[in-house]
Each structure stands twice: as C-alpha cells, then as structure tokens.
Amino acid sequence: MTREQLFEQILKKKSYLCIGLDTDPQKLPQHLLEFEDPVFEFNRQIIEATADLCVAYKPNIAFYEAQGPQGWVSLQRTLDIIPKEIFTIADAKRGDIGNTSELYARAFFENMDFDSITVAPYMGADSVKPFLKQDGKWVILLALTSNAGSQDFQMLRLEDGNEEYLFEQVLRTSKEWGTADNMMYVVGATQADYVQRVRRIAPDSFLLVPGVGAQGGSLEEISRNGMNRQCGLLVNSARAIIYASSGYDFAERAREAAFMVQREMEALLEELVLG
Secondary structure, eight states, X not given: OOHHHHHHHHHHHTOOEEEEEOOOGGGSOGGGGGSSSHHHHXXXXXXXXXXXXXXXXXXXXXXXXXXXXXXXXXXXXXXXXXXXXXXXXXXXXXXXXXXXXXXXXXXXXXISOOSEEEEOOTTOGGGTHHHHTSTTOEEXXXXXXXXXXXXXXXXXXXXXXXXXXXXXXXXXXXXXXXXXXTEEEEEOGGGGGGHHHHHHHOSSSOEEEOOBSTTXXXXXXXXXXXXXXXXXXXXXXXXXXXXXXXXXXXXXXXXXXXXXXXXXXXXXXXXXXXX
C-alpha cells in the first residue's frame, strides 16, 4: 500500500483509526472458549464489526508468540481475513542486525504478508535497512514512545551543544535510510507536546500513534499537533475498543467504541485537513 492509497482509505472512511489486536486469551469472553481457536474467533468478530471504521489493524506479536505454535496459527488466520484495503502492522519491535533482520523481514513480509513492521533503531542502520529492501512494505521506526522509560534514552540531550534530544537525532539519521513512502515513526499520544518537533524533521511521514484511550492520550491534541496535508496519522486504540465488553455483546460494544472514535476523527479531518 502506498502513502497515497492509505490517504485514500482515510478519506473514504473518514477515519485514521488503527485497532490494536492485542488479544489476550485470559481476557476473552468465556463463551468463546468453546471454539477450537478462541483467539481467532475473537479477532474475527472484532474485525467484522469494525472493518468499515478503521484503516489499519495492528496485532501485537507478543500476544501470539506467548501462545506457542497455536498463536502463530491464530495470527495467520487473522491476517487472512483482514480486508486487503486495510493496512496491517506487525507490532513486533524487531531490532537485530544483518542476516537476522533479513530473516525477520522475510518472515513478516514474505511469508505472513504484513504491510509493515515496527522496528527498534538503536542498533543503527544495519538493524533497519534489511526491512527496507522489501518493495511495497513499510518500516515503522520507534521514535518517541509513550512509556515512562522513554525518558531514559529518548529524551537525553545531545552533547554537542545544540538543543536537540536523542529522539530527534534518530529521526534525522533515519531519513537517510528511507523515505516518507516506506518509513513511518511511532510517536506516543502522551508525547503530544513534542509532536511539533517531530514534524519539523519529518513533515511528510505518517506517524503511528499509540496511547489514545486506555493510556490517556488526547486524540484532539495529537491531531492538532501532528496532522499534515495527507492526515499523516494512524492513531491506535486497542484495549478501549476490543475489551469494551467481556460478554456475548463484545463485538457490538467494540463497534460502538470504534464508532465514537471515528466520529471524532471525522470532525478533526474536516477541520484540519479538508477545511
């Protein structure tokens, strides 16, 4: 999927919502445990209920890896039913080098056919470039995350006397590896005060924004600070949508939660991009 095609989907659905499929077997509605593959059944119903309201799905790979071989089966079955016009993100946070990264790229891009993968950049160019060799695929680089530990490294000041943070150097350096047509950046919604600094360095890039919803980030604040002429945002929400109910109505409640986010996004798009 190209940047233009992604923007077309955003305009069509009036949404820049990414739904995180962080599917925890311990949180599934009890009635789903009767199914042969409860995780897949949960995902299937969530996808069918929300596919017209979002432009991306983001399975958190750890939730599937933790289940052993069956988890990979559930993940592949999930990918197979996601409509082709919806962007898929492997939230795997890979960050090794050389042949190892090439094999990760082959696993997620060739064998599983994800559109994109999250990658940690702190081992440098050779941990990122192998993923960029895949035509039509995207790297989503961890830039400014929403966790408390982001302060440990990402917010360190550089020692050369300028006013930049380490995350800004990561942005500047990574622009030499890829382009706005094959690289996005993770920027946490709870970091809205710094989004304008991100945009000064990467004005055209899409940003994947976790932290809205259960983590307390503001959709309006991140949108006003981070939107560009092609929207440029994929705002992720997971728990607030997929776990809106633990009963038989879980898919219906998930749709209602996603619809509320989509309506807010529609208004912000109209004001900030189309107005």
